[in-house]
Amino acid sequence: MTLLRGSHNSMIKMIGKNSKEKNDESRKAPRARGSETLITLKDITKKYNLYNKKEDRIKEALDPMRRSFHTDFFALRNVSLSVKRGEILGIVGRNGSGKSTLLKIVSGIVTPTAGAVNVKGTVVALLELGAGFNPEFTGMENIYFYCSILGLVKREIDAIVEEIIEFSELGRFIHQPLKTYSSGMRARLGFSVSVFVDPDILIIDEVLAVGDEQFRKKCHERMQRFFRGGKTILFVSHAVESVNELCTRAVMLRGGELVAEGPTEEVTTRYEQYLYEQQRAHGNVVRRV
Numbered sequence: 655m656t657l658l659r660g661s662h663n664s665m666i667k668m669i670g671k672n673s674k675e676k677n678d679e680s681r682k683a684p685r686a687r688g689s690e691t692l693i694t695l696k697d698i699t700k701k702y703n704l705y706n707k708k709e710d711r712i713k714e715a716l717d718p719m720r721r722s723f724h725t726d727f728f729a730l731r732n733v734s735l736s737v738k739r740g741e742i743l744g745i746v747g748r749n750g751s752g753k754s755t756l757l758k759i760v761s762g763i764v765t766p767t768a769g770a771v772n773v774k775g776t777v778v779a780l781l782e783l784g785a786g787f788n789p790e791f792t793g794m795e796n797i798y799f800y801c802s803i804l805g806l807v808k809r810e811i812d813a814i815v816e817e818i819i820e821f822s823e824l825g826r827f828i829h830q831p832l833k834t835y836s837s838g839m840r841a842r843l844g845f846s847v848s849v850f851v852d853p854d855i856l857i858i859d860e861v862l863a864v865g866d867e868q869f870r871k872k873c874h875e876r877m878q879r880f881f882r883g884g885k886t887i888l889f890v891s892h893a894v895e896s897v898n899e900l901c902t903r904a905v906m907l908r909g910g911e912l913v914a915e916g917p918t919e920e921v922t923t924r925y926e927q928y929l930y931e932q933q934r935a936h937g938n939v940v941r942r943v
Contacts (some may be wrong), residue, residue: 664803689773692736692886693760698769700730700755700910716905729755730766731910739854742887744893744901744918746925748932751907753890757781757857762890775886778804780844789827789833793824793843796832800844804851814850821876822846823869842869849876856880874900894922 703724705711710723717723730752745753755846759771787796797818800896801811818842819828823840832840848856856877876886877900891897897904897918904921906914908928914921 670922686720690739690776691736692739693735693888694770694772695733695735695756695760696770698730698733698735698756698759698766698771698802699728700752700759700764701767702727702729728910730759730907733769733907733910733912735905735912735915737886739886740881740884741903742881742889742901744897744904744921745888745907746889746892746897746904746922748929752910753907754859755910756907757859757888757890760855761857773855777855777857778848778851778853779857779859780848781857781859785833787840787844790831792831793822793828793835794819796843797847800847801851802849806851818846818850821850821872838866838869845873849880853885855886855888858890860892870896894926896920 703711704727705714705724714721714723733752733756745752745756755764757779758781759766760773761777761781762773763779763781788799792797794815797815798808798811801814802808822828822845824839824842827835827839830844835843845858858877874896877889880887881902887900889897889901902920903916904914904918905912905930906921906925914924
């Protein structure tokens with residue numbers, strides 16, 4: 655699981671042309687939300703060059719006529735967005751819509767082709783399962799290893815390690831090599847480490863889809879504690895129920911573009927309608943064939 659922690663308040667300069675009420679009563683309680691904007695994205699575009707053959711990349715680099723041997727693929731196109739302190743922003747969209755790319759840009763893993771991003775505060779990102787941990791280390795060793803990468807000293811890690819282990823529910827497996835863990839166990843460990851290092855911004859990409867119902871409930875409750883404590887969360891999920899339950903606002907991406915933004919259930923309803931239309935269109939094609 656990729657975990658990233660950073661503290662930055664810098665602007666990535668423009669690089670090229672920019673072309674129903676909540677059922678959970680706890681969400682109605684006062685929260686530590688503020689007017690300070692922690693994340694600002696302006697006209698973010700991310701373009702990748704796609705090559706049909708490996709040698710096309712070399713041919714393009716060496717071609718004296720500067721001919722192009724690639725096609726442009728826009729993972730994101732002119733996306734503008736701001737997130738305030740204490741918000742839980744849900745991000746929905748089909749696979750390939752640009753959700754993960756957006757999270758990687760916010761967390762600093764990927765640089766936009768064009769646009770500006772400004773992020774204030776410490777960031778922890780849970781992205782790809784299993785990435786970043788050492789498979790030869792035990793769960794315990796990975797806790798110390800990763801917390802140290804995230805900037806904690808041994809004394810600070812000692813103070814939270816028992817809470818991390820208890821939350822992860824790994825029990826005696828905490829002393830076993832990570833390579834013996836299932837994907838769900840790795841997800842538990844990664845999530846547990848991330849929430850106990852106390853970041854200002856927590857970024858989660860589908861991690862809560864792994865694990866049993868009891869653990870997902872614990873994750874939801876922990877995220878609510880983050881929210882009440884004034885933390886900011888970006889949450890990507892295909893599970894509309896989870897987005898509705900957890901998030902205070904939502905956005906929808908389609909084909910790399912931001913096509914909807916607003917109250918959570920309005921956005922997820924539009925997303926479900928879009929999915930239904932896509933399935934119906936596909937079904938019509940199948941019947942005609």
